[in-house]
Amino acid sequence: MENSLPLIFMAVAVIVGLLIIWYVITRFLVNIGAKEVGIKERRYFGRRMPQGRVVATDGEVGLQADILKPGLHFVLYPVERVVQKVPLVEIGADELGVVEAIDGEPMPMGSIFAPDRAQNAHNNFQDPIAFIKQGGVKGIQLRTLPPGKWAIHPYLFRVSIAQSTVVPPGKVGVITAADGSPLDAGRLHGKAIQNHKNFQDAEAFIYNGGQKGPQVEILTPGTYRIHTMSSSMEDGSTQAGLFDVRFFEATMITENQIGLVEALDGAPLDPRDYVAMPVTGHDNFQDSNTFITGGGQRGPQKDILLPGTYYINPLLFKVILESAKEVKPGEVAVIVSNTGKDPSEEIRQAMARKIRERLEQEEAQQMQLAAEKLDRVDGDKASLEDIKAELLSGDPADKRLDSGAHEAYVVPEGYRGIQESVVGPGRYYVNTLAVSPIVIPTTNQTVEWTSGDVSNTFDPFEVISKDGFTMQLEVRVVFRVKPEDAPFMVAKIGDVTRLIQNVMHPLIDSIFRNQASESSAMAYLQNRHEEQERAEARVRMHLLKYHVDVVNVLICHIHLPEELMKTQTxxxxxxxxxxxxxxxxxxxxxxxxxxxxxxxxxxxxxxxxxxxxxxxxxxxxxxx
Structure with missing residues (x-):
């Protein structure tokens, strides 16, 4: 027993010695695991850190900027010690890391996000000393961490996770930048910048002059690693990123539709123009940068979008869907152009002369035919010259209209105004911001003054005969507008509805009232055919001034007063x-x-x- 005591003491001494050695080794030698980093602190024998500094870069007392990466490291204990081992920062495949520096140079005035002055000498923020000494700026960094595992100093950098931006099919992503240069004067969108890789390179965006605010360029369907809103890895709090992405539906034009485009940004529109001058190369307004740099003007655009799907910036272009225009058989479309050169006075005068000569020729032919017909009806009551003079009589204030003054606004192709050429039947994709089609029927049209319920109907005429009786006349007028006359009719009165309401109705009412006042009630009834021929001749001559061809005028029914009919009966x-x-x-x-x-x-x-x-x-x- 006594012989074994020395062995026990020796064993205890060995164990104590081993424990002491183990303690010393664990203080001087630190093993950092494969998925973690170590944070050192200098406790003695060093200078004080400069004011405002968070980590020491030159051996000052305090938390050291230098980190211990995976492996075995010697620590000068007790002068230095490892205060914490933290896991590597892991960024997933569909994520990116947004880094906020707690230490560094002050943020430049007017900036929100910190530029990378070290130009990545810090190896994606894994070399804190290089970051500090190369002029790293305090604040949220423009440079982000791509997917992977990174040895990041947790006391110098805070990392937030931002999800990749996924633009689904059928949508576009509209970008708004929170930092950058001010917008150019008069502009609503930031100009396009080169080499920012669809806004994935935030540094290139800022360094190359990217502007704050909504951007001209957009994101088409796909996945992008963009500096957007992120969530803190520590407490889950969120912070805004450099870019904000909003999703909008892509512009879809279905069959039998067109898209009318109005630009909300660009060069100012000439006050004399209603539609902007076209710009080439913008790929159906999908290349906003080409539109802007090519001198595209804000306002209604001449180019249209045909059926299809378009990825267009909705904050830059407003698309108005409209149906394709159809001109049916028996119709023509008169085109009023809002674009083109302004016609000169010589062109207007030439058109007025052309119309005046044409009207005079047609008027002479129709007047001769009408006068001969009335001469047969009236017999010896009036001469041909008197009948012609009566047919030519009209409102003196309308003489200027008869001389082709309104028709002078009909212009040849390429000029602004009512186009001389009409468009025949068919389906057309028409930019109604640039041109206004007015459909004019060219087949026979009927207007009735009757008590029946039909279209284009007015109440029967109430006229007073020469002998003082009130008569009710039911009348039907059949007319047509020739295709070659349609532009001039539009220039004169507007359209068929205005023609009927503002010209035919008051004109024919006046003609029948005047004729009825020249005859007794019974004579008017008995001479119905002659009165019909006389009215048709007068209506034909008057409507000729409006480029309307009268087919016939019919007196369908004559209602005499009941007492007169009773007496007559x-x-x-x-x-x-x-x-x-x-x-x-x-x-x-x-x-x-x-x-x-x-x-x-x-x-x-x-x-x-x-x-x-x-x-x-x-x-x-x-x-x-």
């Missing part, structure tokens, strides 16, 4: 009774004569016998 009945009485009297006289003749025929035999008897008796007397 009684008169006719009385005349018929008188005729009947006269016929009966004549029949009775003829019957008497017939009976007398019959009686004489019946007594003829007896008369002959008596005559013969008398003759016999006379002869007998002579014989005696």
């Amino acid at each position: 009684e008169k006719i009945l009385a005349e018929q009774k008188q005729n009947m009485f006269n016929a009966q009297r004549e029949a009775e006289v003829k019957r008497i004569e017939l009976e007398k003749t019959s009686s004489q025929a019946d007594n003829q035999r007896s008369l002959m016998e008596a005559t013969v008897g008398v003759d016999i008796a006379g002869k007998r007397s002579e014989q005696r």
Whole structure:
């Protein structure tokens, strides 16, 4: 037993010695695991850190900027010690790390996000000393961490996780930058910047002059690693990123539709223009930068979007969906162009002369035909010259209109105004911001003044005859506009509806009132055909001034006053009774004569016998 005590003491001494050695080794030698980093602190024998500094870069007392990466490290204990081992920062495949520096140079005035002055000499923030000594700036950094595992100093850098930006199919991503240069004067969107890789290189965006605010460029469907809002890895709090991405539906133009485009930004529109000058190369407004740099103007655009899907910046371009225009058979479209050169006075005068000569020729032909027809109707009441003078009479204030003043606004192709050429039947994709199509029927159109419920109907005319009776006339007018006359009719009155409401209705009402006042009610009824011919001639001549061809004018029905019709009926009945009485009297006289003749025929035999008897008796007397 006594012999074993020295062995026990020796064993205890060895164990104590090993523990002491183990303690010393663990203080001087520190093992950092494969998925962690070590943070050192200098406790003695060093200078004080400069004011405001968080970590020491030159051996000052305090937390050291230098970190211990995975492996075995010697620590000058107790002067230095490892205060913490932290896991490596892991960024997932669909994430990026947004880094905020707690220490460094002050943020430049006017900036929100810190530039990387070290130009990545810090190896993605894994070399804190290089970051500090190369002029790293305190604050949220423009440079981000890509997917992977990174040895990041937790006391110098805070890392937040931002999810990758995924723009789904059928959508566009609109970018708003929270930092950058001010927008150019008069602009609403930041200009396009080179080499920022779809906003994935925030540093290139800022260094190359990226501007604060909504951006001209957009994101098309895909996945992007963009400096956006992130969540802290420590407490889950969120912070805004350099870019904010909003999603909008892509512009879809379906079949039989078009997209009218209005630019909300660009060069100012010329006050004389209603539609902006077209710009080439913008790929259906999908290349906003080309549109802006090419001098695109804000306002309605001449180019349109045909059926399809377009990735357009909705904050820069407003797209208005509109149906394709169809001109049906029996119609033409008169085009009013809002673009083109302004016609000169010479062009207007030439068009006015052309129309005046054409009107005079047509007027002479129609007047001759109408005058001859009225001459046959009126007989010897008026001469041909008087009839022509009556047909040519009109409102003196309308003489300027008759001379082609309004038609002068019809212009050749390439000029602003009513186009001389019309568009025939078919389906067309028309930019109604640049041109206004007015569809004009070229087939026969009917206007009726009747009590029936049909289209283009007015109440029957209430007219007063020469003898003071009120008559109600139901009239039908059939007219048409020739295709070559359609632009001039539009220039003169506007469209068929205005023609009917503002011209035909008051004109024909006046013509029938004037004619009715020249004839008695019964004469008007009896001379219905002549009155119809006379009205048609007058209507034809007047509507010729509006480039309207009258097919016919029909008096469908004449309603006379009930008392006049009653009197007329009684008169006719009385005349018929008188005729009947006269016929009966004549029949009775003829019957008497017939009976007398019959009686004489019946007594003829007896008369002959008596005559013969008398003759016999006379002869007998002579014989005696």
